[in-house]
Amino acid sequence: xxxxxxxxxxxxxxxxxxxxxxxxxxxxxxxxxxxxxxxxxxxxxxxxxxxxxxxxxxxxxxxxxxxxxxxxxxxxxxxxxxxxxxxxxxxxxxxxxxxxxxxxxxxxxxxxxxxxxxxxxxxxxxxxxxxxxxxxxxxxxxxxxxxxxxxxxxxxxxxxxxxxxxxxxxxxxxxxxxxxxxxxxxxxxxxxxxxxxxxxxxxxxxxxxxxxxxxxxxxxxxxxxxxxxxxxxxxxxxxxxxxxxxx
Numbered sequence: 001x002x003x004x005x006x007x008x009x010x011x012x013x014x015x016x017x018x019x020x021x022x023x024x025x026x027x028x029x030x031x032x033x034x035x036x037x038x039x040x041x042x043x044x045x046x047x048x049x050x051x052x053x054x055x056x057x058x059x060x061x062x063x064x065x066x067x068x069x070x071x072x073x074x075x076x077x078x079x080x081x082x083x084x085x086x087x088x089x090x091x092x093x094x095x096x097x098x099x100x101x102x103x104x105x106x107x108x109x110x111x112x113x114x115x116x117x118x119x120x121x122x123x124x125x126x127x128x129x130x131x132x133x134x135x136x137x138x139x140x141x142x143x144x145x146x147x148x149x150x151x152x153x154x155x156x157x158x159x160x161x162x163x164x165x166x167x168x169x170x171x172x173x174x175x176x177x178x179x180x181x182x183x184x185x186x187x188x189x190x191x192x193x194x195x196x197x198x199x200x201x202x203x204x205x206x207x208x209x210x211x212x213x214x215x216x217x218x219x220x221x222x223x224x225x226x227x228x229x230x231x232x233x234x235x236x237x238x239x240x241x242x243x244x245x246x247x
Contacts, residue, residue, distance in 0.1 A: 043071040045095030046078070050187035051180070053101030059181035060173065067185060070150050073143040074188050078195040081132045082113040101191045110202035111209050122214030126222050129210070133203055133225040136196070137232055144236045147189050151243050154182040186244055193237040200230050 047067070048058040063071070078099045079092060092098030114125050157178055164170050203226050211219050 043075045046071040047184045050191045051184040059177045061177045077192045107201045107205045111206040126218035130225045133229045140236045196233045
């Protein structure tokens with residue numbers, strides 16, 4: 001508990017200070033978190049929340065570089081696309097607000113925000129939908145490539161337990177942390193796949209509403225982008241599940 005409180009205060013203090021200076025102080029160019037507020041462990045909570053979401057316990061081990069990269073890449077695929085450029089998006093980046101595994105899914109939320117933000121022109125709505133779908137497609141390969149490396153590392157880690165136990169000995173806490181981390185990493189991958197399916201459903205709902213409310217030739221491009229995203233999700237998540245099962 002003391003360690004958790006320390007992590008919370010370490011992350012919250014600079015964010016609170018920046019907030020006092022005004023919303024624009026929290027984000028940098030293009031809605032990205034200001035470099036001065038970025039920490040290597042800012043997305044560690046993704047693993048903790050993912051495993052707690054399935055009733056597991058987080059590992060006591062510090063995440064490896066690959067595991068942190070997995071969590072960094074996962075965040076971009078579980079955070080709602082319409083929240084990434086909010087002035088206070090940095091709080092969600094640190095896990096103080098935003099996505100939670102198993103949270104109720106509202107497929108209309110994306111459409112409501114899209115319609116509210118681009119009500120003056122259907123062209124901007126179609127363009128935003130295409131951009132969001134293509135951005136997700138571009139993020140799939142890096143995430144699942146990292147996921148494959150992490151799963152392979154976990155497989156080797158578990159295989160090493162017997163050697164360590166027979167050699168220098170292994171405490172119950174160490175054994176638990178190894179196994180909990182493996183489950184934690186798997187939970188992150190599963191969370192991303194569940195989120196991707198929901199995102200595609202949200203995009204589909206928005207496209208259907210656009211087509212009936214504001215028909216446009218741009219609908220064809222949006223349909224192609226969404227179809228590509230759905231096909232890639234099926235392929236990558238199927239591969240991810242196969243890698244997990246093999247591990």
